[in-house]
Amino acid sequence: MCPAATLRPRRWSAALAIALLAGPSSAQVLAPDWRRIGNSAIEAALAAEAGGPIDRVWFSSDGKRLFVRTSGGRVFLTADFDTWTPVGDVDAPPDGPTRPPVNTLPEAGARPVASLRRPGLVYALGLAVYRSEDGGRSWTNLTDYLGESILGGGFTDLAVSPENENEVVVAGRYGVWRSLDGGLSWSGLNHSLPNLPVRRILRLPSQTAGMRILLENVGVVEWAPGERTGWRPVEERSLAAEEALKRALSAYLGSEVASVAAAGEALYAGAQHGGILWASTDRGRTWRSFTLPEGGPIRDIWASAGNPRAALAIGGEDEAGVRVWKTANGGIFWDDITGDLAGVSPQAVTADLESGAVYVCGEGGISFTLADLRGAARSASWSRLGGRLAGSRVVDVALDPAGHQLFAAVDGEGVFATMAPHRFFHPRLVHAADLATRPASPGALLSVLGRQVSRARAGVWEVPVLAASPGESQIQVPFEISGGWLTLALATVGRASELERINLGLPLRQTAPAILVDRDGTPMVLDAASGVLLDAMTPARSGARIQILATGLGRVLPDWPSGMPAPLENPPRVATEVRVYLDRVPVEVMRATLAPGYVGFYLVEARLPEIVNPGPAELMIEAGGEPSNRTRIYLEP
Numbered sequence: 001m002c003p004a005a006t007l008r009p010r011r012w013s014a015a016l017a018i019a020l021l022a023g024p025s026s027a028q029v030l031a032p033d034w035r036r037i038g039n040s041a042i043e044a045a046l047a048a049e050a051g052g053p054i055d056r057v058w059f060s061s062d063g064k065r066l067f068v069r070t071s072g073g074r075v076f077l078t079a080d081f082d083t084w085t086p087v088g089d090v091d092a093p094p095d096g097p098t099r100p101p102v103n104t105l106p107e108a109g110a111r112p113v114a115s116l117r118r119p120g121l122v123y124a125l126g127l128a129v130y131r132s133e134d135g136g137r138s139w140t141n142l143t144d145y146l147g148e149s150i151l152g153g154g155f156t157d158l159a160v161s162p163e164n165e166n167e168v169v170v171a172g173r174y175g176v177w178r179s180l181d182g183g184l185s186w187s188g189l190n191h192s193l194p195n196l197p198v199r200r201i202l203r204l205p206s207q208t209a210g211m212r213i214l215l216e217n218v219g220v221v222e223w224a225p226g227e228r229t230g231w232r233p234v235e236e237r238s239l240a241a242e243e244a245l246k247r248a249l250s251a252y253l254g255s256e257v258a259s260v261a262a263a264g265e266a267l268y269a270g271a272q273h274g275g276i277l278w279a280s281t282d283r284g285r286t287w288r289s290f291t292l293p294e295g296g297p298i299r300d301i302w303a304s305a306g307n308p309r310a311a312l313a314i315g316g317e318d319e320a321g322v323r324v325w326k327t328a329n330g331g332i333f334w335d336d337i338t339g340d341l342a343g344v345s346p347q348a349v350t351a352d353l354e355s356g357a358v359y360v361c362g363e364g365g366i367s368f369t370l371a372d373l374r375g376a377a378r379s380a381s382w383s384r385l386g387g388r389l390a391g392s393r394v395v396d397v398a399l400d401p402a403g404h405q406l407f408a409a410v411d412g413e414g415v416f417a418t419m420a421p422h423r424f425f426h427p428r429l430v431h432a433a434d435l436a437t438r439p440a441s442p443g444a445l446l447s448v449l450g451r452q453v454s455r456a457r458a459g460v461w462e463v464p465v466l467a468a469s470p471g472e473s474q475i476q477v478p479f480e481i482s483g484g485w486l487t488l489a490l491a492t493v494g495r496a497s498e499l500e501r502i503n504l505g506l507p508l509r510q511t512a513p514a515i516l517v518d519r520d521g522t523p524m525v526l527d528a529a530s531g532v533l534l535d536a537m538t539p540a541r542s543g544a545r546i547q548i549l550a551t552g553l554g555r556v557l558p559d560w561p562s563g564m565p566a567p568l569e570n571p572p573r574v575a576t577e578v579r580v581y582l583d584r585v586p587v588e589v590m591r592a593t594l595a596p597g598y599v600g601f602y603l604v605e606a607r608l609p610e611i612v613n614p615g616p617a618e619l620m621i622e623a624g625g626e627p628s629n630r631t632r633i634y635l636e637p
Contacts, residue, residue, distance in 0.1 A: 030368075031386035032406070032418035033471075037211055037520060038223035040196040040414050041188075043230035044174060047150040050230070051175030051190030052197040052412070053217050055156045063163035068176050070195045071217070074412065081178060084193045102136025112136065113158050115165035123183070125158040129170055131183050142183030143170075151177050151186060173217060191230075198409045201398045202236055205521045207434060207631040208618065212236060213415060223415075225521035225632060226535020253278055253287065259313075261301035266308035266330060270298020275316045277301075279331020281309070290334050292316035294323065300348040305401070307353055310373045314346045314360065322346050324360055328374055339380040341367055348396045352403035357422030359406060361394035366408060368421055389416060404428065404435045404449055405519070417519065419471050423450030429488065429504040432474050432600075433514035433551050434629050439507040440477050440486045443562065444514075444552040445600040448473045448504065451492040458488055464563030466599055476600040478562040479555055483508055511554040511576055511624035515631050516601070523619065523631035524549035528605055539634035542612040546633075548604040549595060553578060553623045556594055566594035571603070576624035580606040583617050592623075612637065 041049035053071035060067070067077045067090060076084040100114035102122055110126035124130040128149060130139045143151045154173025161167035166182040175190035202220060203212035210224035212234065220239060221231035242260060249257045249269050258272040269278040275292035294316035304310040309330040316323040322345055325334040337358075344367050346360040356370045358380070366385040371377070384390070389408055396409040399420060406420040427450035430437050440446060445466070453473035456463035461478040468474075470493070477486065486508040492500045516524040525534045528545035532538055540546055556572035566572065571593040578592035588607040595601035604621055612635045621628045 030383055030421070032421055034388045034408070034416040034418045035519070036413075037205065037407075037415045037417055038227065038231055039191065040194050040412070041191045041230035042174070042196075042215075042218065042221060043232045044152060046152050046174060046188070047177065047186045048188030049191050050152055050188065051193050052195040052215065053154070053156075053173050054171035054176045054195065057157045057159045057169050057171040057176055059159055059161050059169075061162065063161040063167070066159075066169060066178075066189075068171060068193070070197075070412070072195075072197065072412065074195075076193060076195075078189070081189060082192065086194075102132070103134075104136050104139075106130040106132075106139035106141070111158075113160055115160050116162055117165045121165055123158055123160060123168055125155050125170070127153065127155075129155065129158065129168075129183060140183075142179075143186070194413045196231070196412060196414045198411060198414060199395055201396045201407055201409050201415065202239060204398060204400055204405075204407060207515075207517050207521050207523065207629055209632070210521070211415060213409060214239065223520075224536045225517075225523075226537055226634070228537050249278075249284075252284075258297050259299065259301050261303040261311065263303035263305050263311075264308035266303060266311070268301045268303055268311050268313070268331060270301055270313060270315055272297050277313055277315070277325070277331060277334055279311070279327070281330045288331055290331060292323070292325065292334070294318045296322075299346070302349045302351055304351070304353045304373065307374065310353060312349045312351055312358060312373075314349050322362075324349065324358075324380075326371065326373065326378075328372075328376060333376075335376065335378045337369075337371055337378055337380040339369070339382055341369075341380075341382040344384075347394075350397045350399050350406075352399055352420070352422060354403060355422050355426040357399075357403070357420065357426075359397045359399070361397045361408060363393050365390050365392055366394055366397060370422065370425060385421065387418075400435075402428075402430075402435065402437060404430065419449060424471070425450070427451045427492075427502065427504065429506055431512070431514050431552065433516045436514065436629060437506070438514065438552075439509040439512045441509050441512040441552045441554050442477055442479045442481055443554060443556070443600060444477045444512060446475050446477060446506075448475065448490065448492070451490065451500075451502070453490050453492050455491040456488050458486055463488060464599070466563070476562055479560065480562070481508065509626065511626045512552040513550055513578075513621050513623040513626055513628040514552050515619070515621060515628050516549045516551060517629070517631060521632070523633060525619065525631075525633055534633055536634050539614075539636040540608060542608055542635065542637050543610045545590065545605060545607050548580070548606065548619070548621060550602045550604055550621060550628065551600055552628075553592065553602045553604075560594060563599060565597050565599050566601075568596045571596050574602060574623065578604055579622040580604060581618075581620050581622065582608065582612075584620075608635070 044050040056069040107126045110124040112124045115121040120135045122132045129143045152174030157171040170177045197216040200214040205211040210222045212222045220236035222234045246257045256272040257269045259270040261268045267280045275295035277290045280287045296317045298315035300314040302312045313325045323338045326337045344364040345362040347362045349360045351358045367382045369380045369382045393411040398407045432445035432447040452468045464476045466474045487505040526547045534540045553574045555575045560572045574592040590605040592604045595603040619633045620630045
């Protein structure tokens with residue numbers, strides 16, 4: 001019998017786990033199904049979650065609706081003080097009440113706002129928020145505690161409800177805040193307000209690190225794997241290093257540098273004025289320049305890590321808009337590949353060298369093309385991506401290093417991700433655990449990106465198809481298979497709903513372990529006693545038993561049929577030795593079996609040390625001497 005501490009299939013069904021690994025899929029290449037990473041709130045150690053800058057706030061005449069205007073000029077309203085609705089035809093915000101007479105101000109330059117219902121009650125807005133019950137003879141500071149502002153400061157506006165003198169709303173650099181008791185306590189109204197002023201994607205989520213973005217007027221913030229409250233401010237040294245590089249190149253090249261990119265020995269730089277592109281293939285010792293015919297600033301540069309002589313640039317503007325440029329020879333020549341791109345006003349670019357996929361973003365959303373990034377071909381036919389982000393102001397785009405996921409930063413709304421649409425044209429066979437291209441092994445779960453698989457075979461063996469959608473399918477490698485290479489013959493439903501037959505392959509090893517992670521990098525690690533998923537919000541305790549969901553651990557004893565859920569009692573054990581490492585130190589492994597009730601999943605149970613360092617730690621497993629991916633878990637004493 002499995003002990004009570006084992007994984008409970010009724011909590012985590014195999015279908016649910018497959019869905020968590022697969023994430024959303026897109027039915028059409030031009031209408032991807034975007035999923036949001038994080039939310040639009042900022043965890044800045046204030047009274048509640050903060051948000052982006054707000055410059056105006058006001059009530060409707062009956063006090064039942066609240067309006068805010070963001071620093072970007074967008075207006076939202078709420079009637080329940082929980083959900084927000086954009087409004088495009090709202091009247092201009094009122095000028096506000098006439099400045100009431102007060103005896104004194106709490107600070108120089110403070111702006112008083114009187115209550116319309118109680119004579120003598122006055123609020124004031126300055127470096128802090130103040131309240132006076134006696135017409136300004138004495139003031140109470142409502143927002144400072146021990147020398148720190150609980151609302152973050154940078155206040156821009158204050159409104160008092162016309163129906164309740166104790167209901168006051170404040171706007172500022174860190175969003176919008178509401179009090180129902182005259183400022184004695186405050187709650188944030190930012191959690192669902194789409195006002196995250198994202199400007200750049202700085203780091204993509206991984207199994208050991210969170211997503212990092214740059215916010216206007218706020219700085220760098222991170223969404224860690226497992227985070228559930230808000231983006232947290234962090235230090236980002238690479239941003240400072242990039243700015244230092246721009247200053248150094250500006251002085252060396254004699255013109256202000258607006259954008260830079262580096263890949264291998266290659267450096268690329270773009271001028272703020274004049275449409276000049278510089279390139280160096282020897283780490284900056286020598287440079288060549290290329291001047292675009294249209295001039296203007298170089299807004300963004302992408303350089304290929306796999307082939308540093310291949311790069312793309314956004315810059316040069318004519319009556320048709322901003323242009324897209326490509327070099328395949330290290331910047332000797334730049335070719336215009338703008339083609340039929342129109343209406344996007346490109347701001348940023350990313351690409352995948354292997355497939356030639358190029359994505360640009362701007363005011364009109366995201367556009368996509370397949371280009372020759374290794375040669376001199378100039379023609380490019382662009383397609384606009386539809387779906388949730390169509391028509392949005394997308395300020396940055398990025399692809400993960402493998403080119404499997406596309407990320408987009410949308411002004412106000414935050415960051416979104418989807419399976420990269422070019423995978424419909426260039427399908428890939430990867431590990432279902434983390435979308436990595438590592439060897440396969442008997443019993444492992446694999447994903448086919450970009451195809452809906454209806455049937456699969458590996459030589460004489462039928463390959464179980466566990467889940468299939470238009471954008472992605474999951475299969476299990478037969479336990480019986482052997483050899484040094486896995487070749488899959490796949491019958492798939494193509495982009496035009498026609499039956500296709502393709503062959504995909506991977507090296508084959510006896511073991512190729514991988515810890516299962518979701519698309520945001522959170523590993524599938526559970527507390528053995530409760531079955532609760534462990535993450536940044538629910539850390540593992542010292543001395544606790546944890547259960548790790550993995551795949552690729554190879555054959556089991558006794559043999560078990562492929563495609564069949566493991567038994568709930570006495571599941572087959574892994575045939576090879578399995579080890580677990582915490583911060584590269586081995587910990588006690590209690591068992592390693594097939595996961596009861598699952599297909600292709602393995603369950604590794606381990607005991608954490610009695611003494612651990614609190615905070616993030618690296619977790620990995622090893623099977624048959626082969627290491628897994630490295631993941632991050634969080635610990636507490």
